[in-house]
Amino acid sequence: MNANLKKLYEKLKLIRYYEHAEGIMYFDFETCVPKDAMENEGDTMSFFSNQAFKIKKSKAFEELVIDLYKDINSLDYLDQILVKDLYEDYQKAKNITPKMELAMSKVYNQAYIDWLKAKNEKNYKLFVPSFKKVIDISKKQIELRENRLDDLYDNMLNDCEKGLLQKELDVFFNDLKNGLIELIGKIKKSKKKIRKDFLSRIVPIYKQEAFSKYLLELNGYDFNRGYLTTTEHPFTSSIAKDDARVTTHYHEDMVLSNIYSIIHEGGHAILMQNEPEVDYEHFINDNVTNGMHESVSRFFENVIGRSKAYVHLIYPKFIETFEEFSDISEQELYEAINIVEPSLIRTEADEVTYGLHIVIRYEMEKKLASGELKVKDAPKEWNRLYKEYLGVKPKDDSEGILQDVHWTGGFGYFPSYAIGNAYNAMYLKELRKEYNFEELIEKGDFKTINSWLKEHVFKDANHLDPKDWIKQITNKELSAKDFLEYLNNKYKDIYKF
Amino acid sequence: MNANLKKLYEKLKLIRYYEHAEGIMYFDFETCVPKDAMENEGDTMSFFSNQAFKIKKSKAFEELVIDLYKDINSLDYLDQILVKDLYEDYQKAKNITPKMELAMSKVYNQAYIDWLKAKNEKNYKLFVPSFKKVIDISKKQIELRENRLDDLYDNMLNDCEKGLLQKELDVFFNDLKNGLIELIGKIKKSKKKIRKDFLSRIVPIYKQEAFSKYLLELNGYDFNRGYLTTTEHPFTSSIAKDDARVTTHYHEDMVLSNIYSIIHEGGHAILMQNEPEVDYEHFINDNVTNGMHESVSRFFENVIGRSKAYVHLIYPKFIETFEEFSDISEQELYEAINIVEPSLIRTEADEVTYGLHIVIRYEMEKKLASGELKVKDAPKEWNRLYKEYLGVKPKDDSEGILQDVHWTGGFGYFPSYAIGNAYNAMYLKELRKEYNFEELIEKGDFKTINSWLKEHVFKDANHLDPKDWIKQITNKELSAKDFLEYLNNKYKDIYKF
Numbered sequence: 001m002n003a004n005l006k007k008l009y010e011k012l013k014l015i016r017y018y019e020h021a022e023g024i025m026y027f028d029f030e031t032c033v034p035k036d037a038m039e040n041e042g043d044t045m046s047f048f049s050n051q052a053f054k055i056k057k058s059k060a061f062e063e064l065v066i067d068l069y070k071d072i073n074s075l076d077y078l079d080q081i082l083v084k085d086l087y088e089d090y091q092k093a094k095n096i097t098p099k100m101e102l103a104m105s106k107v108y109n110q111a112y113i114d115w116l117k118a119k120n121e122k123n124y125k126l127f128v129p130s131f132k133k134v135i136d137i138s139k140k141q142i143e144l145r146e147n148r149l150d151d152l153y154d155n156m157l158n159d160c161e162k163g164l165l166q167k168e169l170d171v172f173f174n175d176l177k178n179g180l181i182e183l184i185g186k187i188k189k190s191k192k193k194i195r196k197d198f199l200s201r202i203v204p205i206y207k208q209e210a211f212s213k214y215l216l217e218l219n220g221y222d223f224n225r226g227y228l229t230t231t232e233h234p235f236t237s238s239i240a241k242d243d244a245r246v247t248t249h250y251h252e253d254m255v256l257s258n259i260y261s262i263i264h265e266g267g268h269a270i271l272m273q274n275e276p277e278v279d280y281e282h283f284i285n286d287n288v289t290n291g292m293h294e295s296v297s298r299f300f301e302n303v304i305g306r307s308k309a310y311v312h313l314i315y316p317k318f319i320e321t322f323e324e325f326s327d328i329s330e331q332e333l334y335e336a337i338n339i340v341e342p343s344l345i346r347t348e349a350d351e352v353t354y355g356l357h358i359v360i361r362y363e364m365e366k367k368l369a370s371g372e373l374k375v376k377d378a379p380k381e382w383n384r385l386y387k388e389y390l391g392v393k394p395k396d397d398s399e400g401i402l403q404d405v406h407w408t409g410g411f412g413y414f415p416s417y418a419i420g421n422a423y424n425a426m427y428l429k430e431l432r433k434e435y436n437f438e439e440l441i442e443k444g445d446f447k448t449i450n451s452w453l454k455e456h457v458f459k460d461a462n463h464l465d466p467k468d469w470i471k472q473i474t475n476k477e478l479s480a481k482d483f484l485e486y487l488n489n490k491y492k493d494i495y496k497f
Numbered sequence: 498m499n500a501n502l503k504k505l506y507e508k509l510k511l512i513r514y515y516e517h518a519e520g521i522m523y524f525d526f527e528t529c530v531p532k533d534a535m536e537n538e539g540d541t542m543s544f545f546s547n548q549a550f551k552i553k554k555s556k557a558f559e560e561l562v563i564d565l566y567k568d569i570n571s572l573d574y575l576d577q578i579l580v581k582d583l584y585e586d587y588q589k590a591k592n593i594t595p596k597m598e599l600a601m602s603k604v605y606n607q608a609y610i611d612w613l614k615a616k617n618e619k620n621y622k623l624f625v626p627s628f629k630k631v632i633d634i635s636k637k638q639i640e641l642r643e644n645r646l647d648d649l650y651d652n653m654l655n656d657c658e659k660g661l662l663q664k665e666l667d668v669f670f671n672d673l674k675n676g677l678i679e680l681i682g683k684i685k686k687s688k689k690k691i692r693k694d695f696l697s698r699i700v701p702i703y704k705q706e707a708f709s710k711y712l713l714e715l716n717g718y719d720f721n722r723g724y725l726t727t728t729e730h731p732f733t734s735s736i737a738k739d740d741a742r743v744t745t746h747y748h749e750d751m752v753l754s755n756i757y758s759i760i761h762e763g764g765h766a767i768l769m770q771n772e773p774e775v776d777y778e779h780f781i782n783d784n785v786t787n788g789m790h791e792s793v794s795r796f797f798e799n800v801i802g803r804s805k806a807y808v809h810l811i812y813p814k815f816i817e818t819f820e821e822f823s824d825i826s827e828q829e830l831y832e833a834i835n836i837v838e839p840s841l842i843r844t845e846a847d848e849v850t851y852g853l854h855i856v857i858r859y860e861m862e863k864k865l866a867s868g869e870l871k872v873k874d875a876p877k878e879w880n881r882l883y884k885e886y887l888g889v890k891p892k893d894d895s896e897g898i899l900q901d902v903h904w905t906g907g908f909g910y911f912p913s914y915a916i917g918n919a920y921n922a923m924y925l926k927e928l929r930k931e932y933n934f935e936e937l938i939e940k941g942d943f944k945t946i947n948s949w950l951k952e953h954v955f956k957d958a959n960h961l962d963p964k965d966w967i968k969q970i971t972n973k974e975l976s977a978k979d980f981l982e983y984l985n986n987k988y989k990d991i992y993k994f
Contacts, residue, residue, distance in 0.1 A: 017544045020538070020541040024521060024525045024538070024541075028525060032724050032726070033740065034721055034739065035721045035722075036721045037722060037736070037737055037738070037739040037740035040517075040739065040740070041521070041737065041740070044514050044521075048514070048518060205703070206702070224532045224533045225531050227529050227530070227531050240537050241537060242533040242534040243530065243531055243533075243537070
């Protein structure tokens with residue numbers, strides 16, 4: 001092995017200790033830490049992320065990266081990926097001192113604390129100062145980059161989904177918006193009536209817990225390398241090798257909320273649990289982009305989870321666990337989980353209107369990043385867009401602009417959800433070339449499904465940029481076409497238009 | 498402020514970051530981490546405890562401690578305590594290099610993993626290699642000390658309960674053993690029949706969870722500065738300021754097991770939540786000895802929790818939560834929780850026979866530490882002693898020698914439980930001089946009880962060695978007398994002898 005590469009690995013091993021500790025602390029921060037201890041724990045987290053940053057900013061580390069980058073072609077394929085990433089990180093962080101990094105990290109932690117308080121108290125004003133700081137610091141972070149793109153928001157997008165910029169995303173989102181509005185129009189005109197009265201029946205949380213475990217295991221999640229607990233805003237966390245944790249939020253009167261959250265987060269975790277082992281050894285195991293990740297989680301949540309075949313598969317266990325629903329037929333359940341109805345909360349939205357929640361966020365992020373929209377005016381704009389695109393109006397900001405945690409960490413993530421939908425509709429077509437997809441689901445054959453994903457979707461997710469990755473799987477470029485086709489086919493059948 | 502002291506504080510602040518991270522990781526390790534990720538997480542924990550150790554072993558830190566110690570009388574009272582402790586730590590660790598510390602830390606982590614596996618598989622052999630290593634490394638750690646006591650086991654005891662050595666403990670345990678055997682004899686002769694058939698009724702865990710929260714809040718535990726979750730072996734963890742966490746273990750067929758575990762651990766947490774704020778600022782907030790801590794947890798568990806007054810207080814909520822027990826009267830419940838019956842599991846034992854579980858462990862620890870008893874022969878000796886003192890025989894080692902986690906961390910802790918019982922019986926007498934104790938409990942007036950504890954028991958727990966501390970509260974020295982008197986009075990009434 002190249003002597004410099006060996007030295008680099010030693011340093012990365014050290015950094016991995018810090019990242020492991022940070023991962024555990026972050027998980028603790030979101031799931032366990034008591035209210036009064038949050039600020040203190042945030043401080044400690046910032047201290048450790050700063051310690052790791054200091055190693056990366058050390059002369060020794062930077063020189064290793066620069067030297068290895070100079071002669072990158074002499075390295076193995078996976079090490080080339082590693083060194084290229086590190087070199088880009090080096091360029092990004094070149095003008096950021098550890099002191100600045102510490103200050104930034106504290107801003108993000110405080111923003112989370114303030115957001116949580118604001119959401120609980122339904123008072124956006126409590127979040128405003130932190131939100132402003134997050135935007136300012138995100139901008140500053142980018143302005144200080146050596147290798148930045150011209151447009152500010154393009155940098156933010158690029159950090160989440162490398163290579164995908166507004167120019168293309170504007171087209172993508174425009175197609176998506178038009179296609180969705182057209183489809184929603186057809187659905188609105190449909191005479192089909194779907195029962196939804198039973199969806200708010202009270203279901204004790206302990207039953208939901210049991211069902212969540214059943215679903216995760218059914219879908220192929222391995223509890224020997226995972227853990228399930230609760231949080232405010234569900235997420236999945238890749239804490240370390242063999243440690244991919246899922247969180248959820250139970251509502252007694254929204255049993256489906258947890259079910260689809262679990263299937264979604266379980267999807268993230270299944271990707272994490274099936275990354276090539278070798279990626280971990282080469283320190284590139286965290287390269288999967290958000291769009292790729294969301295493609296998998298939403299593949300499980302929607303393409304699998306909301307399919308007729310999946311409902312058929314889980315129905316017996318569903319009514320066994322929840323006697324509360326024993327009078328509901330399989331068909332009624334299937335229709336109810338696919339009811340299309342404009343609503344306020346993104347994470348509770350159906351597959352069709354969901355895209356519009358993202359369009360709204362995409363449009364707002366662009367304007368907030370450019371300064372065209374002021375932070376103080378954001379709830380007004382939020383509510384205006386919800387009115388315009390979805391025809392609904394939040395009764396307060398906790399079900400409006402404060403519903404999502406994402407902006408406590410800056411912009412750029414939301415588009416990933418819509419991109420993910422597009423990706424998975426594209427690769428679903430490939431899967432169908434090899435298998436009768438519905439049959440696999442009905443049989444509960446997740447071994448075959450997950451093997452296929454592993455072989456085609458997961459295999460190079462850490463190695464390729466999104467554009468090359470989706471091209472490799474589907475031989476096509478990102479577009480909303482397959483997704484819209486998938487939706488139209490599915491909902492034509494449900495709404496009989 | 499003394500310039501050196503200021504510098505010391507800076508270093509201690511740094512170390513506190515590491516300890517905070519370690520605390521979170523330890524908690525995670527015991528409550529969340531998936532099976533397959535334990536070893537990796539243990540490694541990371543060891544890395545960080547080693548980083549903290551390195552700071553303490555740095556020349557700069559050691560010189561500060563030595564210099565401050567030389568002129569200790571010029572310091573404030575609380576800083577004198579701090580510097581004295583640090584100087585003792587310095588002496589203890591003088592010949593231990595960071596590399597040795599890292600190796601030791603890994604031994605303890607591995608021992609925990611192996612113990613858990615051995616316990617689950619009911620196979621002591623799986624624990625033997627690790628157990629041997631733990632003993633060897635504990636010995637080595639002591640042999641390397643500059644300020645060690647002559648006898649090996651005395652050092653181990655001293656680390657847990659400063660100043661209390663075998664010479665005194667032999668007397669204490671002898672008195673305790675004789676007193677308990679005499680009392681058990683009286684109880685055995687009693688004709689009183691106590692119902693216990695209902696104790697194994699199945700109670701769903703979600704109900705136990707709700708009741709646990711009720712109990713903790715009732716007793717004065719503050720959830721804004723705390724958290725409750727589950728683990729294999731219940732413990733309480735002081736993770737940081739305003740962050741004292743309680744864990745428990747639910748058994749569907751042993752509702753009382755969780756209830757008394759919760760009250761016990763809650764006692765630890767209430768002490769943690771009521772330490773003087775100033776102790777935290779002076780970095781002496783972790784000084785409370787195990788014996789002091791157990792005195793409080795067992796005060797809540799037994800003196801309060803198993804009293805007639807407490808049963809009267811919680812009975813209405815008990816039968817409301819657990820309809821399964823609606824046919825059981827208050828008196829029947831009171832008697833059942835105080836049934837005296839030799840049994841196998843320490844943590845499930847009644848107040849009377851409990852002490853004999855500790856006597857057994859004390860005797861075994863002494864022999865294992867001296868080498869008089871070989872690790873491979875330990876289960877045989879364990880079973881022999883259980884037969885002799887309690888007349889019971891484990892059907893396998895998981896309900897025998899593997900039942901407790903403590904020996905994965907070395908010897909010396911177990912005596913604390915018995916010492917704790919003795920302490921709290923001693924200070925209960927003082928409390929009674931000021932208040933009608935039963936009346937306070939019946940009214941649920943934990944504000945007054947906890948204030949009294951804070952003022953008398955907690956106030957100087959971080960400042961005084963156990964001997965001075967108990968003397969200050971009670972004007973007496975540790976003895977089993979008050980505890981035996983307490984037991985005799987209580988059980989005379991129950992068993993009518």
